Structures are given as C-alpha cells and as structure tokens.
Amino acid sequence: MNLQEKLAQTEANIQELKFQQESLIGQKEQLENKLSQSQVNCEQIEKEKMRLRNMLEAKLEKELAQLEQKLINEEQIKEQLTQALQIKEDKINELEQKLIGLDYEHIKKLNNRRKKLNEVEKELVNKLTSGENTKNIHKEKEAKQKERNELKQELSRTSACFL
Structure with missing residues (x-):
C-alpha cells in the first residue's frame, strides 16, 4: 500500500470517526436532555410528594x-x-324517705284509731253486761267492728308497701 492510499484511508477513517463523534455527541446531548428532564420530573415528583404529605398531615391534624x-x-x-x-x-331517695315517714305516720294514726276502737268495744261490752239497751249497743258494736276491719285492711295494705 502506498502513501496515497494510506492517506486516503486515514482521511476516510477520520471522516468515519468524525461521523461517529458527531453521532456520539448527539446521543450524549439526547442522554443529557433525558437526564435533565428526568431530574426535573424527579424534582416535580418530590415537590408533589411533599405537597401531598403536607396536605395529608394538615388534614390528619385537623381531624385529630x-x-x-x-x-x-x-x-x-x-x-x-x-x-x-x-x-x-x-x-x-329524699322522696322515698318522705313517703316512708308519711306511711309510718299513717300507720301510727291507724294504730291509735284501732286502740280507740278496742276501748269503745270494751265499753260496749261493759254496757251489754250492765244491761243497757242491747239493740242499740249491738248496732254500735257492728259499726265499730266494720270500722275495725277496714282499719285492718288499710294497715295490711300500708304495711305491704314496706315488704
């Protein structure tokens, strides 16, 4: 191979290398652009994540x-x-205590009436034995007996409230 051919071959190689260099420079620029765009996208994603995180935290704090x-x-x-x-x-409790007090007072009054009725009944028996008008005495005794029975019923009803 002569010098001329070598020179032509070298020039062809140089041209090929320049072409490859330009192609590589273009690829490098494309990759740099993609990298730059990816970085921008990544920054935007990070900003959006931060915004969403802050918004979520604020919402959760408000709900809390x-x-x-x-x-x-x-x-x-x-x-x-x-x-x-x-x-x-x-x-x-206060009303129950008042009610109990009233019931005891009522029972006390009923017992006093029963005692008086017993005394009246004894008087009537004494009158009967002494020979007074028996018809009137029997009527009075029956009336007092009826009153006594009513008292017993009322006492039993009142006492049943405490059971």
Missing part, C-alpha cells in the same frame, strides 16, 4: 383536633349526665 374536641364534648356531656343522674337519685 376535631376528634379530640368531640371527645372533650362527650366527656362533658357524660359528666353532666352523671351529675343529673345523681341529682335525680338524691331526689328519689
């Missing part, structure tokens, strides 16, 4: 604050209901 307030409100309502229930129970 609402739930805490709701819990506080429910605790207050529970406390108010507990106090109202205690007041009602105290009032019921």
Whole structure:
C-alpha cells in the first residue's frame, strides 16, 4: 500500500470517526436532555410528594383536633349526665324517705284509731253486761267492728308497701 492510499484511508477513517463523534455527541446531548428532564420530573415528583404529605398531615391534624374536641364534648356531656343522674337519685331517695315517714305516720294514726276502737268495744261490752239497751249497743258494736276491719285492711295494705 502506498502513501496515497494510506492517506486516503486515514482521511476516510477520520471522516468515519468524525461521523461517529458527531453521532456520539448527539446521543450524549439526547442522554443529557433525558437526564435533565428526568431530574426535573424527579424534582416535580418530590415537590408533589411533599405537597401531598403536607396536605395529608394538615388534614390528619385537623381531624385529630376535631376528634379530640368531640371527645372533650362527650366527656362533658357524660359528666353532666352523671351529675343529673345523681341529682335525680338524691331526689328519689329524699322522696322515698318522705313517703316512708308519711306511711309510718299513717300507720301510727291507724294504730291509735284501732286502740280507740278496742276501748269503745270494751265499753260496749261493759254496757251489754250492765244491761243497757242491747239493740242499740249491738248496732254500735257492728259499726265499730266494720270500722275495725277496714282499719285492718288499710294497715295490711300500708304495711305491704314496706315488704
């Protein structure tokens, strides 16, 4: 091979290498552009992730604050209901005590009436034995006996309330 051919071959090789260099430069630019675009996309994704994370955190904090307030409100309502229930129970106990006192007073009065009736009955028996008008005495005795039976019934009803 002569020098001329070598020179032509070298020039052809140089041209081929220049072409390959230009192609590689173009590929490099494309890759750099893709890399740059990927970096921009990655930054945008990171910004969007951060925005979404912040938005989610704010939403969760708001919901948490609402739930805490709701819990506080429910605790207050529970406390108010507990106090109202205690007041009602105290009032019921007070009324029960008054009712028991009234029932005892009623029983006491009924027992006093029974004692008086017994005394009247004894007087009637004494009158009968002493020979007074028996017809009137028997009527009076029957009336007192009826009153006595009514007292017994009322006493048993009143006493049954305590059982």
